[in-house]
Amino acid sequence: MSNVLIVAEHGGGAIRKSTFHALAAGQEIARRTGGKVHVALLGKGVSALGADLAAYGVDVHVADAPVLEHPIAEALAPVIADLAKALGASHVGAAATAQGKDLLPRVAARLGAGMATEVLGFGGDGGGVTFRRPMWAGNVLAEVEIATPVKVFTVRTTEFAPAQKAAAPGAVHPVPVTVDASSLRTRHAGFREVKSERPELTEARIVVAGGRGTKGDFKAIEALADALGAAVGASRAAVDAGWVPNDWQVGQTGKVVAPELYVAAGISGAIQHLAGMKGSKVIVAVNKDPDAPIFQIADYGLVADLFQALPALAAKVKASR
Ligand SMILES: Cc1cc2nc3c(=O)[nH]c(=O)nc-3n(C[C@H](O)[C@H](O)[C@H](O)COP(=O)(O)OP(=O)(O)OC[C@H]3O[C@@H](n4cnc5c(N)ncnc54)[C@H](O)[C@@H]3O)c2cc1C
Known part of the structure; x- marks a missing residue:
C-alpha cells in the first residue's frame, strides 16, 4: 500500500x-517507503510515448x-484517482507546472x-515521509506531515535532478477510460501557443x-539573451506595465527557474522576484x-547602466564564439 503514482505531462x-x-x-x-513507482500517462494518441517512460524502469x-485529448483537469482527475486506488x-x-497545479x-x-x-524535498524516516515546502515567498521552509492515508503532492522541478534511465524497462499497461465527454462542465476552447526560437x-x-530599469526597452535584454542562447525573463513590474508578455514573469506569482546562469538587469531584487530565481547556480546582477537588494544574492554584481553594460557583454560573448 505504499506505491507511488507520478502523473506524466x-x-x-x-x-x-x-x-x-x-x-x-x-x-x-519509494526509496523511503519501500514502495514501487508507477507512472500515469493520459491523452489521445499517446500510447507510443509509454515506452519512453518505461525506459526509466x-x-x-x-x-x-x-475525451483526454486536452489536459482538462475535470476529465483527467477521475482516471488518475481510480488508477491510484x-x-x-x-x-x-x-x-x-501549470497543468500539475490545476490537476x-x-x-x-x-x-x-x-x-x-x-x-x-522530503524528510522523515521509518517509512513516514514529510514534505519540505516554501511559505511566505520562500522566506519560511515548512516541514509538512500529511495525516491522510493517501498523500498528494506537486514538486518544484528545479529541486530534483531528472530521473535516469534504467537497465531494465518497466511494463506498459492500458487503462480503461469511462469518462463521459457529455458530462463534463469544462470545454476546451482553444490553445494559443507562443512560438519562440528561444x-x-x-x-x-x-x-x-x-525589470523596470529597462523602462520598457527590452532590446538590450533580448540581444544578450540571443548572444547567449538564453531565454528571456522579466520582473512583475515589467509585465504589469505591459512591456513584455505574461509568460516571461519570474517570481512568486510567475515562473520558478533555476538555470545555470541568471542575469538580472534593472531588477531591484524584491523578495517576490527572488522567490522565482534564487535557486539559480550563478546570478549576475x-x-x-549599488544598494539594490539584488546584489545581496548575486554571485557577480555590476553597478552600471544596463543600456551600456548589456550591449558590451553581448559584443564580448559574440566575439568569443
Ligand atoms: C503578492 C505579490 C506577488 C508578487 N509577485 C512577483 C513576481 O512573481 N515577480 C516579480 O518580479 N515581482 C513580484 N511582485 C512585485 C515585487 O514586489 C516588485 O514590485 C517587483 O519585483 C519590482 O520589479 P523591478 O525590480 O523590475 O522594479 P523596481 O523595484 O522598480 O526596480 C528597478 C531597478 O532598476 C534599476 N535601474 C533603473 N534604471 C536602470 C538602468 N538604466 N540600468 C540598470 N539598472 C537600472 C533601479 O536601480 C532599480 O533597482 C509581487 C508583489 C506582490 C505583492
Missing part, C-alpha cells in the same frame, strides 16, 4: 522534461482516449487526500531577465544602484 508528441524531475521525486519517496499506465498508491504526485488538487479531493504543493523559460540553461 506531454506536449508536442514528447514527454515534457518536468516529468523526469517529478519521477525522481517519486523514486525518492517504472510501470506505465496509459489512458488513451479522445487500483494500484494501492499511498503517494500521488506531479510536477508543479492534482482535484485528484486530492477525489481521494480524500491531504496535499503539499511546490515540494522542495528555449522555454523553465527549461533554459541561461536566463536573461529585465546589473543595476545602477
Whole structure:
C-alpha cells in the first residue's frame, strides 16, 4: 500500500522534461517507503510515448482516449484517482507546472487526500515521509506531515535532478477510460501557443531577465539573451506595465527557474522576484544602484547602466564564439 503514482505531462508528441524531475521525486519517496513507482500517462494518441517512460524502469499506465485529448483537469482527475486506488498508491504526485497545479488538487479531493504543493524535498524516516515546502515567498521552509492515508503532492522541478534511465524497462499497461465527454462542465476552447526560437523559460540553461530599469526597452535584454542562447525573463513590474508578455514573469506569482546562469538587469531584487530565481547556480546582477537588494544574492554584481553594460557583454560573448 505504499506505491507511488507520478502523473506524466506531454506536449508536442514528447514527454515534457518536468516529468523526469517529478519521477525522481517519486523514486525518492519509494526509496523511503519501500514502495514501487508507477507512472500515469493520459491523452489521445499517446500510447507510443509509454515506452519512453518505461525506459526509466517504472510501470506505465496509459489512458488513451479522445475525451483526454486536452489536459482538462475535470476529465483527467477521475482516471488518475481510480488508477491510484487500483494500484494501492499511498503517494500521488506531479510536477508543479501549470497543468500539475490545476490537476492534482482535484485528484486530492477525489481521494480524500491531504496535499503539499511546490515540494522542495522530503524528510522523515521509518517509512513516514514529510514534505519540505516554501511559505511566505520562500522566506519560511515548512516541514509538512500529511495525516491522510493517501498523500498528494506537486514538486518544484528545479529541486530534483531528472530521473535516469534504467537497465531494465518497466511494463506498459492500458487503462480503461469511462469518462463521459457529455458530462463534463469544462470545454476546451482553444490553445494559443507562443512560438519562440528561444528555449522555454523553465527549461533554459541561461536566463536573461529585465525589470523596470529597462523602462520598457527590452532590446538590450533580448540581444544578450540571443548572444547567449538564453531565454528571456522579466520582473512583475515589467509585465504589469505591459512591456513584455505574461509568460516571461519570474517570481512568486510567475515562473520558478533555476538555470545555470541568471542575469538580472534593472531588477531591484524584491523578495517576490527572488522567490522565482534564487535557486539559480550563478546570478549576475546589473543595476545602477549599488544598494539594490539584488546584489545581496548575486554571485557577480555590476553597478552600471544596463543600456551600456548589456550591449558590451553581448559584443564580448559574440566575439568569443
Ligand atoms: C503578492 C505579490 C506577488 C508578487 N509577485 C512577483 C513576481 O512573481 N515577480 C516579480 O518580479 N515581482 C513580484 N511582485 C512585485 C515585487 O514586489 C516588485 O514590485 C517587483 O519585483 C519590482 O520589479 P523591478 O525590480 O523590475 O522594479 P523596481 O523595484 O522598480 O526596480 C528597478 C531597478 O532598476 C534599476 N535601474 C533603473 N534604471 C536602470 C538602468 N538604466 N540600468 C540598470 N539598472 C537600472 C533601479 O536601480 C532599480 O533597482 C509581487 C508583489 C506582490 C505583492
